Amino acid sequence: MATFNASEFNRKLRQAQQQAERELKRQVDAANRKIAAHNRTVINNYNREVEQHNRRADAHNQKVIGEINRRLAAATRPQVTVRxxxxxxxxxxxxxxxxxxxxxxxxxxxxxxxxxxxxxxxxxxxxxxxxxxxxxxxxxxxxxxxxxxxxxxxxxxxxxxxxxxxxxxxxxxxxxxxxxxxxxxxxxxxxxxxxxxxxxxxxxxxxxxxxxxxxxxxxxxxxxxxxxxxxxxxxxx
The missing domain is CATH 3.40.50.10140 (Toll/interleukin-1 receptor homology (TIR) domain)
Structure with missing residues (x-):
């Protein structure tokens, strides 16, 4: 009958625990990388939408300001009779x-x-x-x-x-x-x-x-x- 070797058992148990910890860390790291990549994508998409909105808003504002300036100029300039x-x-x-x-x-x-x-x-x-x-x-x-x-x-x-x-x-x-x-x-x-x-x-x-x-x-x-x-x-x- 084989004799139970407590030291060998404890060594193998520690190895199994270390391997399990390494695998868990690998899975956590992979999950964190996916989350970080997803977050970057969401942030980049949001920033693009904000930039597009700002460009449209700037273009609209410039058009409105230009129209206001034209009306002000037309209101203040002397009327020219066209002949x-x-x-x-x-x-x-x-x-x-x-x-x-x-x-x-x-x-x-x-x-x-x-x-x-x-x-x-x-x-x-x-x-x-x-x-x-x-x-x-x-x-x-x-x-x-x-x-x-x-x-x-x-x-x-x-x-x-x-x-x-x-x-x-x-x-x-x-x-x-x-x-x-x-x-x-x-x-x-x-x-x-x-x-x-x-x-x-x-x-x-x-x-x-x-x-x-x-x-x-x-x-x-x-x-x-x-x-x-x-x-x-x-x-x-």
């Missing part, structure tokens, strides 16, 4: 007949030569925006770190019409202005605004501009020109 010359009226009639009525992102794409047209373009943008139009202007819309040409193509594609600030530098022909004008001339509606150039200068520059109709700062100031453009465009908005 068209016969040539301008022909252009307005053509704009109203050709301007697409759709949900494009911008009403107008503003093309200009920065060397001598920036001040006019920025003032025209401010006046048109205050009158309720959405106008693409590079100094406002271009975001650093992204492709400039793609952003410009985006603006050209999503604008219902184009307004071209024709200045001596523009007529001299520069890469960006030539490219923009080429794209705008594929639209049904291009609105020329002449500054320090004449219709004769434009005729020598391009025979494509329909009938050389347009607005000129030699006859009207920028608020008056903006009011004329807005009156034509907003009738179709």
């Amino acid at each position: 068209y010359t016969p040539a301008e009226q022909e252009l307005v009639d053509r704009v109203q007949a050709a301007l697409p009525v759709d949900d494009r992102e911008y009403d107008l794409f503003c093309s200009y030569a920065r060397i001598d047209g920036a001040a006019v373009a920025e003032q025209l943008h401010a006046e048109l925006t205050a009158l309720g139009l959405d106008v693409w202007l590079d100094t406002v819309e271009i975001q650093p770190g992204k492709s400039m040409s793609r952003q410009m193509d985006h603006g050209l594609r999503l604008a219902r019409a184009g307004v071209v600030v024709l200045t001596p530098a523009y007529l001299a022909g520069r890469f960006w202005t030539e490219r923009e004008l080429g794209a705008l001339l594929h639209k049904d509606t291009v609105i020329p605004v002449l500054h320090n150039v004449t219709f004769a200068d434009v005729r020598n520059f391009s025979a494509i501009m329909q009938d050389l109709a347009g607005f000129t700062t030699a006859e009207d100031n920028i608020p008056e020109i903006a009011a004329k453009i807005a009156s034509a465009v907003l009738l179709q908005a």
Whole structure:
């Protein structure tokens, strides 16, 4: 008959206990990792939802603020009486007949030569925006770190019409202005605004501009020109 060995029994018991403890710890660790991964997923999803909500809220707030600013500007600015010359009226009639009525992102794409047209373009943008139009202007819309040409193509594609600030530098022909004008001339509606150039200068520059109709700062100031453009465009908005 075998003799009971208490020491051996206790050794095996301790081994079994240690193995059971290690297995329990492994299971607990695995469960904790799953819980931590689940919590991270829940937190990340929540953060994404919060970020999306904040972006939508910011966009909505910016739109509301912009509308309030436009109304305030319209309320405080002197009213401009719009009177068209016969040539301008022909252009307005053509704009109203050709301007697409759709949900494009911008009403107008503003093309200009920065060397001598920036001040006019920025003032025209401010006046048109205050009158309720959405106008693409590079100094406002271009975001650093992204492709400039793609952003410009985006603006050209999503604008219902184009307004071209024709200045001596523009007529001299520069890469960006030539490219923009080429794209705008594929639209049904291009609105020329002449500054320090004449219709004769434009005729020598391009025979494509329909009938050389347009607005000129030699006859009207920028608020008056903006009011004329807005009156034509907003009738179709």
